[in-house]
Amino acid sequence: MKIPLQLSFPLVIESSALRHCSGCSMRQICLPAGLNQHDMRRLDQIIVRKKIAKDSYLYRIGDKFTALYAVRIGHFKTYQENFIGNRQINGFQMSGDLLGMDAISNLLHQCDAVALDDSEVCVIPYSRLEALFTELPILMRHFHRIMSQEIIGEQNMIMILGNMYAEQRFAAFLINLSRRYATRGYSPIRFQLRMTREDIGNYLGLTMESISRMIAKLRKGRLIEIVQRDVEILDLTALNKLAAGIDIIETSPISICIKSAATEAADNYLLSQPVQQQHHLI
Amino acid sequence: MKIPLQLSFPLVIESSALRHCSGCSMRQICLPAGLNQHDMRRLDQIIVRKKIAKDSYLYRIGDKFTALYAVRIGHFKTYQENFIGNRQINGFQMSGDLLGMDAISNLLHQCDAVALDDSEVCVIPYSRLEALFTELPILMRHFHRIMSQEIIGEQNMIMILGNMYAEQRFAAFLINLSRRYATRGYSPIRFQLRMTREDIGNYLGLTMESISRMIAKLRKGRLIEIVQRDVEILDLTALNKLAAGIDIIETSPISICIKSAATEAADNYLLSQPVQQQHHLI
DNA sequence: CGCGGACTTGAGCGAATTCAAGGACCGTGG
DNA sequence: CCACGGTCCTTGAATTCGCTCAAGTCCGCG
Numbered sequence: 001m002k003i004p005l006q007l008s009f010p011l012v013i014e015s016s017a018l019r020h021c022s023g024c025s026m027r028q029i030c031l032p033a034g035l036n037q038h039d040m041r042r043l044d045q046i047i048v049r050k051k052i053a054k055d056s057y058l059y060r061i062g063d064k065f066t067a068l069y070a071v072r073i074g075h076f077k078t079y080q081e082n083f084i085g086n087r088q089i090n091g092f093q094m095s096g097d098l099l100g101m102d103a104i105s106n107l108l109h110q111c112d113a114v115a116l117d118d119s120e121v122c123v124i125p126y127s128r129l130e131a132l133f134t135e136l137p138i139l140m141r142h143f144h145r146i147m148s149q150e151i152i153g154e155q156n157m158i159m160i161l162g163n164m165y166a167e168q169r170f171a172a173f174l175i176n177l178s179r180r181y182a183t184r185g186y187s188p189i190r191f192q193l194r195m196t197r198e199d200i201g202n203y204l205g206l207t208m209e210s211i212s213r214m215i216a217k218l219r220k221g222r223l224i225e226i227v228q229r230d231v232e233i234l235d236l237t238a239l240n241k242l243a244a245g246i247d248i249i250e251t252s253p254i255s256i257c258i259k260s261a262a263t264e265a266a267d268n269y270l271l272s273q274p275v276q277q278q279h280h281l282i
Numbered sequence: 283m284k285i286p287l288q289l290s291f292p293l294v295i296e297s298s299a300l301r302h303c304s305g306c307s308m309r310q311i312c313l314p315a316g317l318n319q320h321d322m323r324r325l326d327q328i329i330v331r332k333k334i335a336k337d338s339y340l341y342r343i344g345d346k347f348t349a350l351y352a353v354r355i356g357h358f359k360t361y362q363e364n365f366i367g368n369r370q371i372n373g374f375q376m377s378g379d380l381l382g383m384d385a386i387s388n389l390l391h392q393c394d395a396v397a398l399d400d401s402e403v404c405v406i407p408y409s410r411l412e413a414l415f416t417e418l419p420i421l422m423r424h425f426h427r428i429m430s431q432e433i434i435g436e437q438n439m440i441m442i443l444g445n446m447y448a449e450q451r452f453a454a455f456l457i458n459l460s461r462r463y464a465t466r467g468y469s470p471i472r473f474q475l476r477m478t479r480e481d482i483g484n485y486l487g488l489t490m491e492s493i494s495r496m497i498a499k500l501r502k503g504r505l506i507e508i509v510q511r512d513v514e515i516l517d518l519t520a521l522n523k524l525a526a527g528i529d530i531i532e533t534s535p536i537s538i539c540i541k542s543a544a545t546e547a548a549d550n551y552l553l554s555q556p557v558q559q560q561h562h563l564i
Numbered sequence: 565c566g567c568g569g570a571c572t573t574g575a576g577c578g579a580a581t582t583c584a585a586g587g588a589c590c591g592t593g594g
Numbered sequence: 595c596c597a598c599g600g601t602c603c604t605t606g607a608a609t610t611c612g613c614t615c616a617a618g619t620c621c622g623c624g
Binding site: 023028080082083084086088090096101102103104105106110111133134137140141144145146147148149152154155156158159161162202203204205221244245246271 | 298334362364365366368370372383384385386387388392399412415416420422423426427428429430431432433435436437438440443444445484485486487526528550
């Protein structure tokens, strides 16, 4: 049987293995981490993939919860909305991250999830997943670790919003992205922001203008270089200290300098943090 | 066999049933919710109780994680600490609340948990609990709902810290306590604060002084009455609107009045929120 | 080339903080 | 019984960090 050329194309690039967890580059970060080939195939059987175009919704607040989603390609943001229409971005998700766990308790989605890029997700029907847990305890255990990690991520966010200055917040934000890209095999010092300044500000409890000012400050301090949305981290050590509240960038009339504090420990502290964060800072 | 009188006392008040989930007044809120008698007994078998004196630690940051804890009697606070020693309170836990879920992923506790009262907890060994999940899917499902609820609670906290004014934060705090006490069968309009103003401020990303000022403001507005730590909510409707950002208390030179906004919807919105929150606002 | 969205920068303002002083309450010990 | 010290809380005045408002720049795109 011959398949028309224009149809064969997607079939060719997505060979059998590539269409499944075992062929996915995120398998060590994502839900199937730790599963053997056989068990991974069990998980594969309940998953389908779905493309989400840039700026369109993966799900919306109030939607019925049927599945979790693992980001395969692209980026998302999730936000809540309060009664008077204010939005608060909860997180930015990238490949390997799991979305929708906040919907498990009420069976309704609590957030909007919007694609920042043209993206692709794995749809994981939740009832079937829970059924699998009974048969695959390793999968269950890893799922619990992922939910726990989500809680830790949000606690870090609470620390940032409750305790840190604008400068520290923004530094922590960059460090978080850096770590997460590193975990995924990308450069920790060169990456692209996928969100607007407005989104960053909203996420960090600041305004767009404040983000702009913080960028200017860190650039003048020669900690980072940012052109448009292309980020280069020039001094990760200093950035870590800044986020930790150990150093402060001082603005003088003539030049900007970094107060070099004694404690090298700050680096160790910040760098020793688990790298496998989900979509929150530090 | 005779038991000396002074030993018999605790044995008498804790009859067989009372020492177990089936005899616990929190069983519909806590982990065993939804289990039948038989399954509840299975859970009972892995649980032991433990008393924690006021101001002492249930666990500390870095402690090895072996068990989750369910509050039976009393109150706790949990806080993180950052590198330079700043603390951030993550939540206040009361009876029926589960502590320690953030430790599942790293097998190390991420917070300090301190008793605010003389308290008692149920110690739930985690490895045995996970083993039970395979046999009791209902228990597993409820556990997932609890973790999801924890995530929602923290997202609400993020909304509060990222988007709300001091006044709104404090109102949301009171409403949250009110709801949680109501769920537990206590008065939603009269209760005692178990924590200092400093703790409240820390939790809400404010200072003790600001909390004091917000109390004064709400008292003058006749929304609440607070003497020491005894709270009486005089106008829950107005408090809800305040937290939602619909009304604002206006301070005039002569008197204080509440701008009465049209939208009664605010009440419905706020009151329709799930009551079963864990230890976070709204 | 002109338009619009995203971003930057400056000036003034305001909410909450910091600093400071004082008050209320509680347990302890004389 | 009251004085004493400590902790917790309140209140006022000055300060500050980040916000609001406003103007202007940059860049991609039709």
